[in-house]
């Protein structure tokens with residue numbers, strides 16, 4: 001275990017220390033907004049999962065927390081996942097091992113609570129691999145020109161899209177209901193009241209000159225929601241005319257016609273020249289609806305990072321898209337209980353994982369197990385990069401098919 005530098009000590013954090021927490025947070029993430037203003041916003045923190053480190057003079061100089069994702073979607077199932085978040089170290093105390101210490105605490109506490117997996121969004125992609133987190137999902141950032149041609153979907157033109165200013169009081173239930181219904185590995189939803197409130201908070205100082213959040217909503221004739229988009233517009237003018245930008249935060253649709261109707265509205269807003277779209281799954285309907293996807297200058301980014309904390313519990317909590325029976329030789333520098341040989345027997349409706357002395361088929365580090373965990377990155381692709389080794393010839397292909405999943409993993413929100 002990593003120990004703290006002399007005089008530093010680990011502390012539990014409570015709501016009374018909110019201002020200290022926001023002070024560390026604004027040192028780590030210089031948003032330019034004073035902590036007294038941030039303190040007026042609803043906080044997403046689950047305080048019973050929030051810990052800090054004090055320097056010898058008692059100042060809080062590092063913190064981390066985790067979201068309790070109790071129904072985190074994994075291939076074919078849902079399981080409890082510890083969502084590491086609010087990680088920050090004061091710049092005057094960095095590179096002394098405070099993050100490493102906090103990660104070890106996070107692993108231990110998560111395991112105590114029975115959370116076999118941890119997941120996070122990384123501020124910088126180079127940080128977390130060393131702790132065994134693998135890049136389990138990627139997403140697309142798109143710049144869609146106004147009026148981009150979209151393919152037709154039967155029924156889309158009959159749907160009515162209502163557009164309103166977002167009203168958290170009125171719209172929270174509808175947004176949550178639609179978001180929670182999505183069946184996609186990694187699609188974490190806002191499960192706690194704190195998280196739901198903070199997601200819809202929309203302070204002016206984070207709008208960068210754009211309007212407040214707007215909601216486009218599609219409902220059935222009986223008023224039940226089918227999908228929504230959250231977006232905001234920012235005006236812009238040049239001599240030749242309007243050049244506004246639509247910033248799309250999230251588009252969630254339960255069926256193809258709803259997705260087509262929502263994107264149809266977003267791509268046809270007056271005075272706008274383009275849409276900036278953050279973090280859509282790599283197989284999101286918009287990618288297939290666009291007649292000219294190349295015109296979007298698509299960028300691939302990292303989405304969720306996954307850390308398998310308990311190999312047998314994690315691998316038996318998910319399902320496999322085809323029958324699989326494989327022995328994995330796993331290395332894990334931080335959680336020794338994971339190291340060794342595991343037989344994974346699974347299929348679309350079952351999975352068991354047991355320790356074994358049998359000869360191993362594949363060898364890999366726990367980081368690669370995290371990368372493959374949500375079914376979006378093939379074990380064969382990882383073998384192509386030298387990160388998975390096929391010890392018994394002929395076993396890689398079947399394992400790669402079994403560990404895959406027909407729907408790409410990913411999530412639309414990142415904090």
Ligand SMILES: CC(C)(COP(=O)(O)OP(=O)(O)OC[C@H]1O[C@@H](n2cnc3c(N)ncnc32)[C@H](O)[C@@H]1OP(=O)(O)O)[C@@H](O)C(=O)NCCC(=O)NCCS
Nearest residue numbers: 028087088089094095096097098099100122123124126127
């Ligand atoms: C990133 C951050 C938390 C690191 O904290 P820290 O206490 O300096 O980290 P540690 O000293 O424990 O470093 C642990 C390891 O991570 C590495 N590391 C730390 N920050 C890194 C970064 N930004 N990029 C790459 N590697 C990094 C260290 O070099 C060290 O590597 P080693 O174990 O191989 O020697 C801190 O710099 C910070 O708060 N940054 C700004 C906010 C942020 O990015 N938070 C993360 C949110 S997801």
